[in-house]
Amino acid sequence: MEQTQKDNIIKKLIDTHTTVSTMESCTSGMIASTITDTEGASAIFPGGYVTYLNETKIFIGVEEEIIRKYGVYSKECAEEMARTVQEKMHTDIAIGTTGTTGNIDPNNADSMQGVVYFCIRVKDKENTFEVHAEVAGMNRHEIKQMYTDMVFEKLQTLVM
Numbered sequence: 001m002e003q004t005q006k007d008n009i010i011k012k013l014i015d016t017h018t019t020v021s022t023m024e025s026c027t028s029g030m031i032a033s034t035i036t037d038t039e040g041a042s043a044i045f046p047g048g049y050v051t052y053l054n055e056t057k058i059f060i061g062v063e064e065e066i067i068r069k070y071g072v073y074s075k076e077c078a079e080e081m082a083r084t085v086q087e088k089m090h091t092d093i094a095i096g097t098t099g100t101t102g103n104i105d106p107n108n109a110d111s112m113q114g115v116v117y118f119c120i121r122v123k124d125k126e127n128t129f130e131v132h133a134e135v136a137g138m139n140r141h142e143i144k145q146m147y148t149d150m151v152f153e154k155l156q157t158l159v160m
Contacts, residue, residue: 001149001156003037009156010038013093018159021089022048023060023081025072026099026116030148046089051081054107060084073098075117075128082121093159094121095151101135101143116147122158129154 013020022032032048035041051057054072058064061084062077070076081096099116114135119128131150135143 001152003034005156006034006152007038009152009159010035010041010044012159013044014038014040017044018093019044019046019089019091020093020095021046021085021091022095022097023057023085024048024050024095024097025052025057025081026101027097027144027147027151028052030144031095031097031151034148034152046091048089049085057081057084061088073100073111073115073117075119075130078117078119079121079126079128082119082126086121092123093155095119095155096121097147097151099131099147101140101147114143116150118147118151118154120151120155120158127154127158 020035024031029050035045049060051060054067062080066076066080077098078096081098082094086094097116097118100111100113114133116131119126133146
């Protein structure tokens with residue numbers, strides 16, 4: 001997705017006074033960075049979290065039981081991440097992302113290369129997605145960019 005399209009999504013949020021927040025793991029803050037690439041985004045983006053470790057997710061407010069029961073790489077964890085950041089930041093829209101960018105994560109048995117889960121929570125409606133992407137030959141930055149683009153494509157359908 002082109003940056004101009006992403007800018008248009010954020011401008012629409014600005015025009016409608018629709019706030020958005022993020023809790024990112026596998027995208028490492030790239031979604032938040034992309035949001036703030038649009039001038040005026042401070043009006044609708046109070047902030048977000050990059051929570052790479054399970055312990056950090058729990059510290060911010062993700063229920064430990066969700067991670068224990070479903071795994072950190074799960075739609076349930078992405079949904080809980082979106083709910084948590086929406087509650088903390090008091091936003092209209094919240095985005096949670098979890099998945100594996102490169103090699104299998106030795107700390108989490110549910111890690112699968114190229115699998116990402118993300119939830120875009122609009123008010124109290126969860127829009128959850130599971131994507132299996134071919135990532136062989138891609139570096140971590142390229143994978144994060146691909147996941148970020150996927151999130152913006154879904155966000156576009158929800159807000160435009």
